[in-house]
Amino acid sequence: MRCFFTVFLLSLVSSVSVAGQFREGIHYLEMDREPTVIPMVMLFHSPYCGPCAMVHDPILKLASDKGMDIKEVVVPVGKIGSDIQQGYVVAKRQNKAHVYIKALIRRIHFTKDEAPRYRKDVLDVLDDCGVDASEFETPSQCIKDEIGEHNLLVRQYRIRQTPTIIVNGNKQIILPSLKNMDELEALISELYQG
Missing domain, CATH: 3.40.30.10 (Glutaredoxin)
Known part of the structure; x- marks a missing residue:
């Protein structure tokens, strides 16, 4: 990518x-x-x-x-791209997707040494955004299905x-x-x- x-x-x-x-x-x-x-x-x-x-x-x-x-x-780009994608789906289900993406953009592009590098870092971003991360730690079938839909669209649209x-x-x-x-x-x- x-x-x-x-x-x-x-x-x-x-x-x-x-x-x-x-x-x-x-x-x-x-x-x-x-x-x-x-x-x-x-x-x-x-x-x-x-x-x-x-x-x-x-x-x-x-x-x-x-x-x-x-x-x-x-x-899903990079080593933790799938984790970031899963965090997005969890945040979206709680109407906090925009807050989550803005927090990631700020950490990655505007704050020195705060870009997420590990799954735990994504968990920290979710927590900072007020997202209940229980479905991030143990994803439900609905979360898995939505992630699958995202990945299917990426493949279908090449x-x-x-x-x-x-x-x-x-x-x-x-x-x-x-x-x-x-x-x-x-x-x-x-x-x-x-």
Whole structure:
């Protein structure tokens, strides 16, 4: 799994206004899949990925502001990627997924020497976020099933890099083609409605 390069990261913070139309093959790829029955934004990400950290909050805010359905899929990257993914599923079931991901991003990208390295570190993050970690320590079948669903989506969509954003199940955004966050938000909105 690889993250997009720093140029993309820096371009997202640019304040250049959105210009021009978005075109298939340039700004997004039409996938050989049926669209989802209900419009949806799928965000495949890892808290270890710098560009994921940059787009995570703005995409969730856009979805919230515009009433869009969003499905976050935490991609298991690295030695404890599966533990981080399991922590996400446990936190989500307690309506604390956003707090959990923000805490991970802060520890990994903004706090020296606090990135989780072991399963126990993920447990500490859950505890700091007020998540009852009993299902992390002994996962129920529901937790296992949801983790299985995440991993199935990663395989079905052949996710090889993060972040990957797919709208309505069949349109994958080509992130390096966009100049800034405004364009990303406009493209997501356009594809979601179309």
